[in-house]
Amino acid sequence: MTASHDMLKPHNSSADKSRVRLWLRLLRATRAIEGELRERLRTTYNVTLPRFDVMAALYREPEGMLMSQLSKYLMVSNGNVTGLIDRLTSDGLVQRTLRDGDRRTSVVLLTKAGRENFEQMADSHREWVNELLSHFSPDEAETLAETLKVFASDWEGEAR
Amino acid sequence: MTASHDMLKPHNSSADKSRVRLWLRLLRATRAIEGELRERLRTTYNVTLPRFDVMAALYREPEGMLMSQLSKYLMVSNGNVTGLIDRLTSDGLVQRTLRDGDRRTSVVLLTKAGRENFEQMADSHREWVNELLSHFSPDEAETLAETLKVFASDWEGEAR
DNA sequence: CTTAGATATTTTATATTTGAAATATTTTTG
DNA sequence: CAAAAATATTTCAAATATAAAATATCTAAG
Numbered sequence A, B: 001m002t003a004s005h006d007m008l009k010p011h012n013s014s015a016d017k018s019r020v021r022l023w024l025r026l027l028r029a030t031r032a033i034e035g036e037l038r039e040r041l042r043t044t045y046n047v048t049l050p051r052f053d054v055m056a057a058l059y060r061e062p063e064g065m066l067m068s069q070l071s072k073y074l075m076v077s078n079g080n081v082t083g084l085i086d087r088l089t090s091d092g093l094v095q096r097t098l099r100d101g102d103r104r105t106s107v108v109l110l111t112k113a114g115r116e117n118f119e120q121m122a123d124s125h126r127e128w129v130n131e132l133l134s135h136f137s138p139d140e141a142e143t144l145a146e147t148l149k150v151f152a153s154d155w156e157g158e159a160r
Numbered sequence C: 001c002t003t004a005g006a007t008a009t010t011t012t013a014t015a016t017t018t019g020a021a022a023t024a025t026t027t028t029t030g
Numbered sequence D: 001c002a003a004a005a006a007t008a009t010t011t012c013a014a015a016t017a018t019a020a021a022a023t024a025t026c027t028a029a030g
Helices: A013-045 A049-059 A067-074 A078-090 A112-132 A138-152 B013-045 B049-059 B067-074 B078-090 B112-132 B138-152
Strands: A094-097 A107-110 B094-097 B107-110
Touching: A013 A049, A013 A112, A013 B013, A013 B112, A013 B138, A049 A067, A049 A078, A049 A094, A049 A107, A049 A112, A067 A078, A078 A094, A107 A112, A112 B013, A138 B013, A138 B138, B013 B049, B013 B112, B049 B067, B049 B078, B049 B094, B049 B107, B049 B112, B067 B078, B078 B094, B107 B112
Parallel strands: none
Antiparallel strands: A094 A107, B094 B107
């Protein structure tokens, strides 16, 4: 299934290594930033990163999202989303509604409290990301984002 | 602490957006690749991604690592490492030793079985990463890795 | 209509993860 | 030395996460 066969060359390890190195850097950079954002969200707003992610996803969709859409968009399992929404619901930040003719599905959306709560956090979040990525100029950021778009969308779910 | 003050401009949102967009792309790309690797490690070798990460870290250090070094290198909490090492130990892939004069510390290293196990997986892992990042030429990968190195190292622990 | 299959979500069992507190040990200070 | 501070790890409770199984509902074929 791979793009290259190894009949002529048993190992093309020089090419191999650069992509592996890129992957490790990508992973470490992302983890470092994610950890810093997690910490700041916790100390400043007493919210976990997964909760913030869910609220961010829902904020973009005023009509709400299906559980399965959330799961695909956030790239986490169905069961995970169930638990997160359960807890967010019991905190009054999110609600399930049964607007469809389809009783299997439930549309999830932010409550008024949830929207207001998220809007506060979103401002800080934007500032933090700008601070943490300040090594990139806006132009560099655009370029790099465009580069990453290409290959990320290969596995991404449509999410809407 | 931030590089810019907002006395003249209350919001510099155009610059803001490009970095946030970059962050979201970075996050989604990483999650997509991570998810694919997780899936392949599970179906092919019946191993979880966190376990693979621990073994990869230990493989690079034949002398072994302290729990705290592992924790810093992998950017996860101490308690997390304890649990992972507990389970890897009971599977015979890892062992704790008390080589120091310091009885607080325990040096963790791969067993023979652990090394052999990891070597098998590492080959596949390298191929998978190359496949998943095949959109990048080796040169592009080098360049991008260098770019990411700069800002990741701001928060990275030294790890050795 | 009725059953087989498809779809959406929840439940379950287990593993991972965090952050705080507890424990154990070493180092430093008076 | 003895007490205090620092360091390294484990324990603990709660939240997050996965994958598989169970449940509920819808759709389609006959």
